[in-house]
Amino acid sequence: MSRNHKFFVGYDDKLPKADRRAMILTGGASLLGAALIGAKLAVHQGDQGSGNWDQGKVFDLTGRVELSPYPVLRTAAIDGHMRSVSLVCSNKCGVDAQLTPYEGKSVWVRGSLIKRGRHRLLAVVSNADWIGAAQNPVSLAPIAEEYLGRAALNGEILDAKCWTGAMRPGEGKTHKACASLCIRMGGTPWFVAKDKTGKRAVFVLTGPGGEAIRQEVLTLVGEPVRASGRLIRRDDLVQLRVDPASLHAV
Amino acid sequence: MSHTYQAVQWNPFKWRYDLVVLAAIALFIAAFVVLTMASRPPGHSLTLIQILIRAFGASAFLLLNVILAIGPLARLSPRFTPLLYNRRHMGVLCFLLALVHGGLSLFWYQGFADLNPVVALFASNANYTSIGGFPFESLGLLALILLGILAVSSHDYWQAALGATFWKRLHMGIYIAYGLLVMHIMLGIVQGEKDVIYPAVVIGAFCVLAVLHGASVIVGRLKDKQASASLDGWINIGTPGKIRENQAKIIKTKTGDRIAVFRYDGKVSAVSNVCAHQNGPLGEGRIIDGCITCPWHGWQYRPQDGRSPAPFNEKIATYRVQIDGGMVYVHPDALPPGTATPPAIIKEDRA
Amino acid sequence: MSIALATALASALGFYLVLGGLYGLFFISFGAARMVPAARGSGIGFRLMILPGAVLLWPVLLGRMIRGYPAPGPGRTLRRIHVRYWVFLVPMVALGIMFTLMLRPVDPVNETLPKGVILEESAS
Numbered sequence: 001m002s003r004n005h006k007f008f009v010g011y012d013d014k015l016p017k018a019d020r021r022a023m024i025l026t027g028g029a030s031l032l033g034a035a036l037i038g039a040k041l042a043v044h045q046g047d048q049g050s051g052n053w054d055q056g057k058v059f060d061l062t063g064r065v066e067l068s069p070y071p072v073l074r075t076a077a078i079d080g081h082m083r084s085v086s087l088v089c090s091n092k093c094g095v096d097a098q099l100t101p102y103e104g105k106s107v108w109v110r111g112s113l114i115k116r117g118r119h120r121l122l123a124v125v126s127n128a129d130w131i132g133a134a135q136n137p138v139s140l141a142p143i144a145e146e147y148l149g150r151a152a153l154n155g156e157i158l159d160a161k162c163w164t165g166a167m168r169p170g171e172g173k174t175h176k177a178c179a180s181l182c183i184r185m186g187g188t189p190w191f192v193a194k195d196k197t198g199k200r201a202v203f204v205l206t207g208p209g210g211e212a213i214r215q216e217v218l219t220l221v222g223e224p225v226r227a228s229g230r231l232i233r234r235d236d237l238v239q240l241r242v243d244p245a246s247l248h249a250v
Numbered sequence: 251m252s253h254t255y256q257a258v259q260w261n262p263f264k265w266r267y268d269l270v271v272l273a274a275i276a277l278f279i280a281a282f283v284v285l286t287m288a289s290r291p292p293g294h295s296l297t298l299i300q301i302l303i304r305a306f307g308a309s310a311f312l313l314l315n316v317i318l319a320i321g322p323l324a325r326l327s328p329r330f331t332p333l334l335y336n337r338r339h340m341g342v343l344c345f346l347l348a349l350v351h352g353g354l355s356l357f358w359y360q361g362f363a364d365l366n367p368v369v370a371l372f373a374s375n376a377n378y379t380s381i382g383g384f385p386f387e388s389l390g391l392l393a394l395i396l397l398g399i400l401a402v403s404s405h406d407y408w409q410a411a412l413g414a415t416f417w418k419r420l421h422m423g424i425y426i427a428y429g430l431l432v433m434h435i436m437l438g439i440v441q442g443e444k445d446v447i448y449p450a451v452v453i454g455a456f457c458v459l460a461v462l463h464g465a466s467v468i469v470g471r472l473k474d475k476q477a478s479a480s481l482d483g484w485i486n487i488g489t490p491g492k493i494r495e496n497q498a499k500i501i502k503t504k505t506g507d508r509i510a511v512f513r514y515d516g517k518v519s520a521v522s523n524v525c526a527h528q529n530g531p532l533g534e535g536r537i538i539d540g541c542i543t544c545p546w547h548g549w550q551y552r553p554q555d556g557r558s559p560a561p562f563n564e565k566i567a568t569y570r571v572q573i574d575g576g577m578v579y580v581h582p583d584a585l586p587p588g589t590a591t592p593p594a595i596i597k598e599d600r601a
Numbered sequence: 602m603s604i605a606l607a608t609a610l611a612s613a614l615g616f617y618l619v620l621g622g623l624y625g626l627f628f629i630s631f632g633a634a635r636m637v638p639a640a641r642g643s644g645i646g647f648r649l650m651i652l653p654g655a656v657l658l659w660p661v662l663l664g665r666m667i668r669g670y671p672a673p674g675p676g677r678t679l680r681r682i683h684v685r686y687w688v689f690l691v692p693m694v695a696l697g698i699m700f701t702l703m704l705r706p707v708d709p710v711n712e713t714l715p716k717g718v719i720l721e722e723s724a725s
Binding site: 168 | 263270271273274275277278279280281282283284285286289290291293294295296297300304305308309312316329330331332333358359360361362363364365370371374377380383385386387437438439441442443444445447448451
Binding site for chain 3: 255256257258365366368369370371372373378381398399401402403405407408410411412419422425428429432433436437440441444449452453456460463464467470506563
C-alpha cells in the first residue's frame with residue numbers, strides 16, 4: 001500500500017481519486033468485455049438447420065392412418081405428392097392410443113405443420129377434437145415397400161418432432177434429456193446420419209422386424225451412435241431396422 | 251454493522267456499482283441474443299427460449315468467475331478493495347441468473363410431459379454410469395442449490411446467527427459450486443458445440459482464477475512476518491518508526507494467529523487481525539476518526555479495547571503492548587474480545 | 602434413474618422445502634431476534650429478506666434453537682482452509698476438463714451414405 005494511497009470506506013461515498021480512476025477503468029472494461037464476450041460466444045454456435053413449426057397455423061389434413069411402427073398420415077393433400085406425414089403430439093406425449101381406432105382408415109386430423117427439408121410432421125392440437133373419419137375415403141396407392149440392403153452408419157438418435165423444428169437446437173448433448181423424454185413419452189425416434197460433405201440422410205429407427213423401439217434406445221439418444229441393420233423404404237420414409245442391443249455409442 | 255438490521259444498506263457508491271454490474275449483464279445478454287439471431291441464415295435461428303437459456307447460463311458462469319477474482323485482486327492491489335463492497339450483490343445476482351437459466355431449462359426441456367419436470371430432470375437422461383453421456387443437468391442443479399444457499403444466507407444477519415466461522419465455511423461452498431459448474435458446462439454445451447471457443451473460455455477463466463488465487467497466497471505468505479525475537483514470551487516488533495502513522499504492522503504468532511499492531515497519536519495498540527464481520531484483514535486497514543477501519547467493509551473498532559463505537563457492539567480480541575528500550579513488544583496471548591488494555595506510549599526522542 | 606427413484610428424490614426435496622417454509626414463517630416472526638438480539642425491532646423488509654435463508658437452512662437453525670442459541674465462537678481467518686480448497690479444486694477441475702475434452706464427440710460422419718436414400722442438403 002503506497003504511503004499516499006487514500007483509504008476507501010464504502011459508506012463514505014468519497015472514492016479517493018486513484019481508486020476512482022481504477023473503478024471507472026474496471027467498470028468500463030467490464031461493460032466492453034461483457035458485450036464482446038457475449039457477441040463472440042453468440043456467433044460461434046453451430047448451425048441448427050432450417051426447422052420450423054408454425055404453431056399459429058392450424059388446419060385439417062385428410063389422409064389414411066398408418067400406426068406401425070410409428071403413427072403417420074399418408075396423404076397427398078399438402079402439395080399433391082404422396083407424403084408420409086408423421087403424427088405427433090403437441091406436447092411430449094404419444095398419439096398412438098387415440099389413433100388406434102382409426103388404423104388404416106381415412107380420416108381428417110387437425111394440427112399444425114412442422115417442417116425441415118422435405119420432412120413434414122403434423123403436431124395434432126391438444127384438445128379432444130383433432131381427429132374424425134373423413135367424409136369421403138381417401139384413395140392412395142398401396143404402400144410401396146423396397147429392400148435397400150444392409151447398412152452400418154454413424155449418426156444420432158433424435159426425436160423426430162424436436163429435430164424437425166419443435167426445438168432448435170434439437171440435437172446434441174444439451175438436448176439429450178429432452179429428446180429422451182419425448183421418445184420415452186411416445187415420440188418417434190429418428191436416426192440422422194451425415195456424410196463427409198455434410199449431406200444428411202434421415203431414417204425411421206425400428207426394431208429388427210420393423211416394430212417400434214422407444215425405451216430400448218433412451219440411453220443412446222443425443223449421442224454419436226453406430227447403428228447397423230437393414231434399410232427398408234416405405235413410400236417416402238426409409239426405415240433403419242436394427243437390433244437395439246447392437247446399438248452402441250462411438 | 252449490526253445496530254438494527256435493514257434489508258439492504260444502500261449508499262450512492264453501491265448504487266453505481268450495482269448499476270454497472272447490471273448494465274454489463276444486460277449488454278452481455280443483449281449481444282448474445284441479437285447476434286445469435288443475426289448471424290444465422292434466414293430461417294435457421296435458434297428458438298428464443300433456447301437462446302435465453304444459453305445467455306443466462308453463460309452470464310451466470312462468467313459473473314461467478316468475476317466474483318471469485320475480486321478477493322485475490324483486492325489482496326494483490328488495494329486499488330481493487332472497493333470491488334469487495336458489493337460482492338454479495340453480485341453473488342445474489344449470479345444465483346438469480348442461474349435460476350432463470352435453470353428454470354427455463356426445466357420448463358423447456360423437462361416440461362410439457364405428463365411427468366413432474368423435476369422427476370423428469372432426474373429420470374430423463376439415464377446415463378449416470380457413463381462419463382461422456384453423464385446427465386450434466388444434475389450437476390447444474392446441485393450447483394444451483396449451493397448458489398441458492400449462499401445467496402439466501404448472504405445477509406449480515408446470517409453471519410451473526412450462524413457464527414462468522416461457520417458462515418465463512420458455508421460460503422466456501424462457492425468453490426464446490428464452481429467445480430460443479432465447470433463440469434456442468436464441459437459435459438453439456440462443450441460436448442454439443444463444436445467450436446473451440448466454448449472450452450477455451452472455460453479453461454481461460456479457470457486458469458486466470460487459479461493464477462490470481464495462487465499469486466495472492468504467495469504474496470500473503472511474503473507479507474506474513476513470522477514473529478522472531480521474543481523476550482519472556484513477548485514478541486519484538488521493532489521500533490515504533492517501523493509502523494506508519496495510523497496504519498499497522500501484521501505479525502503472525504507461532505500458533506498461527508495474526509496480530510495487527512497499530513500506531514496512532516503517539517501510541518501503539520495491538521488487536522486481532524481478524525474483523526468480526528467477514529474476517530477481513532484489519533491490519534491492512536487504517537485508523538479513521540480514532541477507530542481501526544477494516545479495508546473490506548469499513549467496520550470500525552477502538553484500538554484501546556477492540557470494541558466498535560456506540561451504537562454498535564462488535565468486539566475483537568486485544569493484545570498487551572509495551573515499549574522497552576525503544577522497541578515495541580506484543581504479548582502473543584489474546585485477551586478476551588473487547589478487553590481494554592492500555593496502549594504503549596511512544597516517547598518522543600528529539601535529541 | 603428410474604421414475605420411482607426420481608419421484609422419491611423430488612418428493613424429498615419438496616418435503617424439505619415445505620417444512621422449511623413452515624419453520625421459516627415461525628423463525629422470522631419469533632426466532633430471528635432471539636438468535637441475534639440486534640435483530641429485535643427490525644422491519645418487515647429485513648424479515649422477508651432473511652425468510653429464504655430460514656427456509657433453506659432450517660435444520661441448522663433448528664439445531665441451534667434446540668441447543669439454546671449458543672453464542673457463535675470468535676472469528677478466525679480461514680486462509681488455510683481456503684488454500685486447501687484451491688489445492689483440491691485445481692487438480693480436480695483440471696482433470697475434469699481434460700477428461701471432458703477427450704470425450705468431446707467427433708462429428709459422427711460416414712464415408713458414404715447408402716444408395717437409394719434421399720439426401721438432404723447440408724443447409725437444411
